[in-house]
Amino acid sequence: MTNSPRLILTGDNDTPIWGMTSAIRITRLFDKQQVESALAPDAAIWADTGYAFDPQWLRHVTANPGIVVTISGVPVLAHLRHADDAAALARGEIPADHAVIEFNSQPQIYNHELRKLDTPFLSILTPTTVKEIERKSYFGAYKGVTDILTKYLWPEFALVLTRIAAKLGMTPNMVTAIGAILCVAATYLFYAGYFWTGMLLGFIFMVLDTVDGKLARCTITSSYWGNVFDHGIDLVHPPFWWLAWAFGCATVGYPLGYHMFIFILIAIFGGYVAQRVIEGIFIWAFGIHIHVWRPIDSQFRLITARRNPNMVLLFAGLLIGRPDLGLIWVAYWTVISLGIHLLQMLQAAIVKAQGKPIISWLRAPA
Numbered sequence: 228m229t230n231s232p233r234l235i236l237t238g239d240n241d242t243p244i245w246g247m248t249s250a251i252r253i254t255r256l257f258d259k260q261q262v263e264s265a266l267a268p269d270a271a272i273w274a275d276t277g278y279a280f281d282p283q284w285l286r287h288v289t290a291n292p293g294i295v296v297t298i299s300g301v302p303v304l305a306h307l308r309h310a311d312d313a314a315a316l317a318r319g320e321i322p323a324d325h326a327v328i329e330f331n332s333q334p335q336i337y338n339h340e341l342r343k344l345d346t347p348f349l350s351i352l353t354p355t356t357v358k359e360i361e362r363k364s365y366f367g368a369y370k371g372v373t374d375i376l377t378k379y380l381w382p383e384f385a386l387v388l389t390r391i392a393a394k395l396g397m398t399p400n401m402v403t404a405i406g407a408i409l410c411v412a413a414t415y416l417f418y419a420g421y422f423w424t425g426m427l428l429g430f431i432f433m434v435l436d437t438v439d440g441k442l443a444r445c446t447i448t449s450s451y452w453g454n455v456f457d458h459g460i461d462l463v464h465p466p467f468w469w470l471a472w473a474f475g476c477a478t479v480g481y482p483l484g485y486h487m488f489i490f491i492l493i494a495i496f497g498g499y500v501a502q503r504v505i506e507g508i509f510i511w512a513f514g515i516h517i518h519v520w521r522p523i524d525s526q527f528r529l530i531t532a533r534r535n536p537n538m539v540l541l542f543a544g545l546l547i548g549r550p551d552l553g554l555i556w557v558a559y560w561t562v563i564s565l566g567i568h569l570l571q572m573l574q575a576a577i578v579k580a581q582g583k584p585i586i587s588w589l590r591a592p593a
Contacts, residue, residue, distance in 0.1 A: 235310060237317045238276040242352050245361060245445050246393045249276040249352050255447035256285050271310035275317075278303045279360045281347030281367045282444070287336050295321050298330040298349055337590045344589040361445070365389060368444035372518045372525045372589075376535040377437055385437040392442050399443035400453045403460070406435035410464050418471035420478035422550050426542060429468070433535060436461065462503070465534040469495040472541065472554050481551040491558040498561035502532065505568045513575050513585040517568065521588055524571060532557070532564035 234257045240249045247255075253274050259282075270292060272285070280296075280303065288294050288306045295305040295316070302316050305325065312322045321327060328334050330349045337344045348363035350356055365386050369378070392402055409432040416425030439457055443449035473491055476483055483491065509517040518528035530536045537557045544553020575585055 232270040232272050232306070233310065235271045235273045235307075235313045236276050237273070237313070240276040240352055242354055242357055244279055244352060244357055245364070246396070247446070249279060252279070252447065253285075256282050259447060259449075260285060260289055269310045271307045271313060273302075273305040273307050273313050273316055275301075275303050277351060278349060279352040279357075279364070280304060280349040281364065282447070283336055283338050283347040283367075284349060291326075293325045294328060295325045296328045296330060296349070297321075298351075300329070303330070303349060337587075361390065362386065364445050365441055368441050372516070372528045374531075374533055374535040375529040376433070376539070378529065381434050381437065385434050385441065388434065388438045389441045389445060392438060393446055397442070398453075399439040399446075399448055400450075400456060402435055402439040402442060403453065403457045406432045406439065407460055409435070410460060414464070414467055414471045417468060417475045418478075420475040422472070422475060422479075422541075422545055425475075426538070426545065429538065433538070461534075465537070466496045466499050468534070469537070469554060469557060472550065476551040476554065479550065481549065483551055483554070487555065491554060494558035494561045498532065498558075498565045501565055502561075502568050505565075505572055509572055509575065512572075513579065515585060515587050517571055517575075519587040519589050520571070520575065520585060525588070527567060531567075532561040537561075 234254065236250055236253060238249075242249065244252055253276065257272060272289065274285075278298070284296060284304055288296060288304050292306045293308050296303050300319075302319060302321060305316060307313060307316065308322070308324060312325075315322065330346075333346045335344050335346055338347075345367075348360070348367055350360050350363070352360060366382070369382070409428045413425045413429040413432060416422070416428065436457070439453075443453065470492070473483055473488060506517050509515075513520075518524050518531075537560070540556040540560060541550070541553040544550050544556065579585055
């Protein structure tokens with residue numbers, strides 16, 4: 228029989244973090260968990276509002292009853308076997324039948340959602356530490372495996388925008404909606420041959436595509452339909468950008484020949500869809516994302532033929548005054564990336580056939 232443990236908060240902290248109090252933030256995190264415990268009906272999740280922690284800590288504690296997380300020996304978060312132990316824990320007394328995880332020992336936890344292994348942040352929350360905590364919260368919401376632009380080019384800029392959005396009380400869906408408008412506008416501008424303007428709007432959209440997700444995670448306001456809205460746009464629009472770019476090339480005097488146009492059409496649509504299908508099959512067949520199996524797979528994710536790396540190729544074409552060449556490069560790179568994806572899946576199938584496990588290199592060692 229399973230029971231839903233209740234949340235017990237201790238302390239009184241009015242320092243705002245991402246526009247909310249610590250108590251509201253922890254409560255939102257708890258409500259998002261929809262947790263169940265196999266323990267006695269009086270089990271409880273206990274948290275000190277004087278501290279801020281990454282959501283991964285709450286997920287980890289929830290999944291491990293009888294765990295107390297401490298920092299310098301001071302209890303911060305726990306999954307108590309009995310709610311009656313809350314008062315003693317608030318005094319710093321750890322129940323004898325509970326295991327302790329000391330934050331200062333830098334324990335590493337695997338985050339399935341963000342596909343990374345790290346030590347999530349945990350810190351005392353005061354007016355002097357809140358800015359750094361927000362920074363850690365923001366970067367803690369980044370995927371460990373992503374493309375080169377998202378990882379290296381605009382994280383700091385997106386952090387500023389995320390803070391502004393949070394202070395203005397904007398929801399992630401509002402940011403996504405603005406991005407969707409820019410995405411459509413960029414598609415038209417590419418089609419009309421206004422590549423530089425379209426590239427600018429596309430760049431802003433790409434940054435906002437980072438902001439909406441980070442805003443949702445940092446303010447704990449993610450939703451099912453918001454996720455569908457965001458990922459639906461991400462999934463659908465890229466090949467239509469490349470198609471619009473192809474028509475725009477003719478408008479500015481660099482028409483693609485018939486055979487090249489057909490090749491590009493097949494490559495950008497067929498190759499894009501095939502890669503996504505392979506990624507889905509890999510998860511179904513081996514239980515992990517294709518980009519987190521080995522270090523080389525994660526490194527290839529930086530440059531694989533997705534929207535952002537492809538935009539680098541198009542930008543390079545614009546720099547030399549040949550938008551058509553940029554699109555041709557995208558088509559060939561898509562085909563090459565598809566071949567590498569097929570090779571990755573074949574290698575995984577061989578390893579599995581040999582009776583060896585397919586395990587992410589980002590997981591903590593057993």
